[in-house]
Amino acid sequence: MSDAAVMSQRLAAFLSAEDSTFAGCEVADYQPIVGGISRMMARFTVKCDGRVEQFVLRADPPGGGAILETDRGAEWALIRHLVDTGGLSLPAARYFDRDGSALGTPAIIMEAIEGTSLVSAARAVDLAGQCGLGLQLADLVATVHQASVTDLPNHLARPSSWDTYLDGRIAEWAAVERSHKAPDPFMRYVGAWLDTHRPPAAPLTLVHGDFQIANVMVDGGGALSLVDWELGHIGDPREDLGWFRLVGATTPPDLIGVDEASFLARYRELTGLSDEIVNPGTVAYFTILGSAQVFSGILGQAALLAEGKVRSTAIAYTVLVQSFIHGVWLGALSALG
Amino acid sequence: MITRPSTSQLLRTVSHDLLAVVAPAIDDQAVVVTVQMMAAVLDAAAVRCENEANWMRAESAAILEVAARVAAAIPDTAELDAALAASAVGDSDAVEAYERASEALSCAAEVVLGADLPDLRGEVEQLLAARLANELTVIGANFEVIGRG
Numbered sequence: 001m002s003d004a005a006v007m008s009q010r011l012a013a014f015l016s017a018e019d020s021t022f023a024g025c026e027v028a029d030y031q032p033i034v035g036g037i038s039r040m041m042a043r044f045t046v047k048c049d050g051r052v053e054q055f056v057l058r059a060d061p062p063g064g065g066a067i068l069e070t071d072r073g074a075e076w077a078l079i080r081h082l083v084d085t086g087g088l089s090l091p092a093a094r095y096f097d098r099d100g101s102a103l104g105t106p107a108i109i110m111e112a113i114e115g116t117s118l119v120s121a122a123r124a125v126d127l128a129g130q131c132g133l134g135l136q137l138a139d140l141v142a143t144v145h146q147a148s149v150t151d152l153p154n155h156l157a158r159p160s161s162w163d164t165y166l167d168g169r170i171a172e173w174a175a176v177e178r179s180h181k182a183p184d185p186f187m188r189y190v191g192a193w194l195d196t197h198r199p200p201a202a203p204l205t206l207v208h209g210d211f212q213i214a215n216v217m218v219d220g221g222g223a224l225s226l227v228d229w230e231l232g233h234i235g236d237p238r239e240d241l242g243w244f245r246l247v248g249a250t251t252p253p254d255l256i257g258v259d260e261a262s263f264l265a266r267y268r269e270l271t272g273l274s275d276e277i278v279n280p281g282t283v284a285y286f287t288i289l290g291s292a293q294v295f296s297g298i299l300g301q302a303a304l305l306a307e308g309k310v311r312s313t314a315i316a317y318t319v320l321v322q323s324f325i326h327g328v329w330l331g332a333l334s335a336l337g
Numbered sequence: 338m339i340t341r342p343s344t345s346q347l348l349r350t351v352s353h354d355l356l357a358v359v360a361p362a363i364d365d366q367a368v369v370v371t372v373q374m375m376a377a378v379l380d381a382a383a384v385r386c387e388n389e390a391n392w393m394r395a396e397s398a399a400i401l402e403v404a405a406r407v408a409a410a411i412p413d414t415a416e417l418d419a420a421l422a423a424s425a426v427g428d429s430d431a432v433e434a435y436e437r438a439s440e441a442l443s444c445a446a447e448v449v450l451g452a453d454l455p456d457l458r459g460e461v462e463q464l465l466a467a468r469l470a471n472e473l474t475v476i477g478a479n480f481e482v483i484g485r486g
Contacts, residue, residue, distance in 0.1 A: 032367045184443070185442040186468075188443035250480070320381050324480050326469055
């Protein structure tokens, strides 16, 4: 995946086989994208008979070792559904090497967005600019949460009720901690707190599952697009808001936190959800709850590292992230009383 | 065994050179991020090797003292009782002993939330806060995830 010459050859052969309009094409400028911690990403250019297209490759790390194990086929199906139904801004997924036989690992090839990441865009503007981006972000995530649940691909689990769903999510907490060899008292304490401080129910919706500043792209016209759909599922929409705030603490700026009141007002206006359901307290609840899945992946990989079954600097580094997240959890609980 | 320079000094020296010498010479930004992560892990390891033995001893003693009082104050704490019994066996391995004490803290934290014992709950929360303070010392102030954006 990191050998540009090898990957360029493989991509050219794969695209030629997948799409006759790319027969005999040349792949150039293969460049790994820095920043993803679960998938391998790279940008490249395809040239064919004077036509030039930019793509992004999104693939499982060869040989395993991903911090999160997710299904590229499920992600492909969800992205294709969302692109086909329209209404939501995301890069079109064009090709899929399902079994990795052509590219060395299961991989999705998407159209590249000409622009920059929201992280860079947000760091380049002042506070007023960040507040404006926050409102755009409210529009974007409200659109996700208004997608028709009944039409979503069948592989997405349909919880029977909000209570059942939340029961399952809280149970995940205990299961994650108990499956890890080293006890994590923060998880157990917070898990017990989550169970005794449940928020009012919300309608179940499509949830991106990794809604964070690094997964939003800004195109040349300033429009936002949402990428990385590997954790898409049907759940509580406040998970996305809470997760955004958690990641915002590690990767500032937190575009919700810069003016949370305005963000939430805009979000409520667009979704029709009440302020009893969507408010800083309920978002904070999901800041904590929503971190279970990713934290589970981090703990699982840390355990494999401890057992000598994997070697990865990125995984070693996530041990530091664990401590930071502990701080965010206790901070959120302290703020909630 | 060589003790000077200390282990932490050795780690910090390598970390410094990774950032000051190695990273600037690399063109591939993905590799630069990996080098930055290496330096962060080495810096954290330097803090840990300076402190963790003392931290684990101090935390374990404080945890077991509070957890025993939680167990005495709340009926039907089978998991906590078992964790305390396991800790009472004693262990020459500091990490194992710390993990057993951590399990007792986990159990105490769970049960104290459901009990109307605000003082004991406050003590458990202080244990968590102390543990967090040590963890945050390891990762350093102003921690930001490397390579995002």
